[in-house]
Amino acid sequence: MPDLYDEPAYYDLAFSFRDFAAEVDIIQEAIRQFSRIEVRRVLELGCGSCPHLAEFVARGYEYTGLDLNPAMVEYATRKAAALGPGARILRGDMSRFVFEPPVDFACILLGSLYVTNTRELVSHFDSVGRALRPGGLYFLDWCIDFDPHTDIWDTWEVDRDGVHLRVTYITNRLNRVEQTYRETVMVQVSEGERQRTIEQRCVKRAVYPQEFLAMMAARPDFEFVGWWNNWDFNQTLDGEEPTNRPIAIVRRLPA
Numbered sequence: 001m002p003d004l005y006d007e008p009a010y011y012d013l014a015f016s017f018r019d020f021a022a023e024v025d026i027i028q029e030a031i032r033q034f035s036r037i038e039v040r041r042v043l044e045l046g047c048g049s050c051p052h053l054a055e056f057v058a059r060g061y062e063y064t065g066l067d068l069n070p071a072m073v074e075y076a077t078r079k080a081a082a083l084g085p086g087a088r089i090l091r092g093d094m095s096r097f098v099f100e101p102p103v104d105f106a107c108i109l110l111g112s113l114y115v116t117n118t119r120e121l122v123s124h125f126d127s128v129g130r131a132l133r134p135g136g137l138y139f140l141d142w143c144i145d146f147d148p149h150t151d152i153w154d155t156w157e158v159d160r161d162g163v164h165l166r167v168t169y170i171t172n173r174l175n176r177v178e179q180t181y182r183e184t185v186m187v188q189v190s191e192g193e194r195q196r197t198i199e200q201r202c203v204k205r206a207v208y209p210q211e212f213l214a215m216m217a218a219r220p221d222f223e224f225v226g227w228w229n230n231w232d233f234n235q236t237l238d239g240e241e242p243t244n245r246p247i248a249i250v251r252r253l254p255a
């Protein structure tokens, strides 16, 4: 069965339910409220098909995306080229990358923190810390497991230009001690008479809220800024409500 990340156009369509302009508005609001430096250069980790890219470029940011999958990198590079010189896509592993010169803002969107164990998680923050200027923000969308991703089954449908997708998102707990779960995204594609299924399966290490706070408190290079539900700065997380696409922001400390 083909992998979804090897078919970026279908990935793009399957996750097109978001309002990318509104999300970049929120990112700009985060920068306005919490960044200690002016932001010109942004870095997106696990950028995939870069659905936010056009919005960043239209607002004058210099955008770099980093992704491990060659098909995603190629697809996003074509998108970036069409937008002019303000964007570039690099192939690399978010759990160990070196990026020079440092950027003013970094983000990771739609739960794309792909680490399988604690060593990779720590190394990920080491890499982001090296890549981000002091005072700059690291913005994480749905990367903290307030509602653990154990045994979720969610499904939705997308129709566009004669293509119908039925997308199913499934998670299954793998190991309680290692905090790992399997994530499966299954996309059933119908185009005219043609029907096929594309699937993406991977193992992820969950990141729970209190360990995230403890990790940030113990690190010399980051400070915790805050977290909110639903990409909404009026919805500070208090633990009472179920979460949906919670965002968390940390800031790079001076050396």
Ligand SMILES: C[S@@+](CC[C@H](N)C(=O)[O-])C[C@H]1O[C@@H](n2cnc3c(N)ncnc32)[C@H](O)[C@@H]1O
Pocket: 005, 015, 045, 046, 047, 048, 049, 050, 051, 066, 067, 068, 069, 072, 092, 093, 094, 095, 108, 109, 110, 111, 112, 114
């Ligand atoms: C869910 S997609 C998210 C794409 C994009 N951020 C968005 O908002 O739609 C996750 C992406 O992370 C990439 N990825 C997975 N593991 C990675 C790693 N270790 N380093 C860099 N990218 C990785 C995948 O190739 C995929 O393109």
